[in-house]
Amino acid sequence: MTVTSPATVLPHDGTDAVARPIIAVENRILGLPASAWPKILAPIAIGILALGFWEWAVWYHRIPHFVLPGPVLIGQTLVADWWTLSGSLWITLRITFAALMAAVIVGVALAIVFTQSKWLELSLFPYAVVLQVTPVVAIAPLIIIWTDNNVALSLLICAWIVAFFPILSNTIMGLNSADHNLRNLFELYGATRWQTLRYLRLPASLPYFLSGLKISAGLSLIGAVVAEFVAGAGGAGSGLAYRILESGYQLRIPRMFAALIMISVTGILLFLAATWVSHLFLRKWHESAVKREN
């Protein structure tokens, strides 16, 4: 935890300045707070144990590679096939990020429009729900036809459909969550709609938007992968999902696992990145980012 209290000499004039909340100060080890280390080390320890057991079980039961390869073989495949796989990863990542960006832009823009006009929200929100509840696998073939077999575009649209709803609904909730008295205050000073949005509603919606972003970051990756399974375009422009399909056909199971691991690691990194962005924005003021000693 960072300490943001100013190094000010407290006034000793009978004010309650000394009764300020006490924000926990933590020792740092290698730049990270002491309490963060167990969160990092414990899962790593469990992971190493599990991988060890897996390797041992594969070796002990002589399980063939095409059923279950051991972690060592998967690691070797990851290195050996790095160029093919990383090319595909790059394609999947591009779609994921483009979809996430589109989800953020459209989600926030729609949320702002909806909260400006009750009628727009009433009439359009149900259709946003329809987009959300319809399985993307079911509409992907249609989208592929409509985009005239432009695979990248159809994947982008599918991933966007999956990712945008949490941002939309969270941001709407955030924009409407501004403190009632603060709204009165803005009204009192004759604030324009734009000023109220900029100085009150948008900042108030930030924590909600960011928790939506955390969900959407993962969903945009899932959307990109699922959509590619349906579109199934091969060749140079294919992402990780197609590599998994391809490896399945060719019974190259170690490679399948390697691609799978890449997707999982990407998902974890996306989540961590979203968490970090959220922390960056909220650490100074939001309750979720503050630890107190009480």
Add this chain to the structure above:
Amino acid sequence: MNIAVAEKQVTSGTRPLVTIRGVSKLFSNGTLAVRDVHLDLRGGEFVSLLGPSGCGKSTLLRMIAGLGEPTEGVIDWPTMTHDAQGRPERDLGFVFQDPTLMPWATTLANVMLPLTLKRVPPHEAEERAAVKLGLVGLKGFEKSYPRELSGGMKMRVSIARALVTQPKVLLMDEPFAALDEITRHKLNDDLLRLWAEAGFTAVFVTHSVFESVYLSQRIVVMAARPGRVMADFAVDAPYPRDDLFRTSAEYAHLCRVASQKLKEAIES
């Protein structure tokens, strides 16, 4: 009325700053929050609206601020300019029961808000806000966030924000009700000092007889169901008032008188 009041009124002449004529407020759920209130607020005076919970004193205060129109009657600012629809331009600051600060903004940015909304250049706004923060005793806390401050300090920020536009009228809605007594006394003293220096008209809503007597020149007693004015009397004690006044026989006597009027209002 004593001499201090007379002196304060010289600046704004004899015309009242705010006139409240036959004001009633009926809420949509059928509650008659305020019934037929007549009241004049003169320039520079310190008025307390004293009454039990639910007597409509907060509703009246909010209507003076322009938050919610009266169902009947008129609240006018005779000395101010009026727009095309005949609505008066109001010049006021408002302190809510809670500090009502923006948690994402620093203390300084919170105090700057009214100026920012009025499009005062940032540099000038910052300077004026810093001065006001100094006046409420929070110099050095400009960069602190509200969550780092105690309850009393947050209230001070709230008062600084209300005063940053140098309003003619400062409306306060039970601002110190949630604070401990020691902090409340300190803030009462600071409020009187700010009032004496800046010369604004203060309207202070409270349910504490002691607080209203200590602070005000004039107490308007209100009764509940429906909210209405029961008494309107002057507190004849000179300023500056301090701890000596707080422990004086005169103060005790004035409190007894005010308590009696409040009791009559509640029992009527």
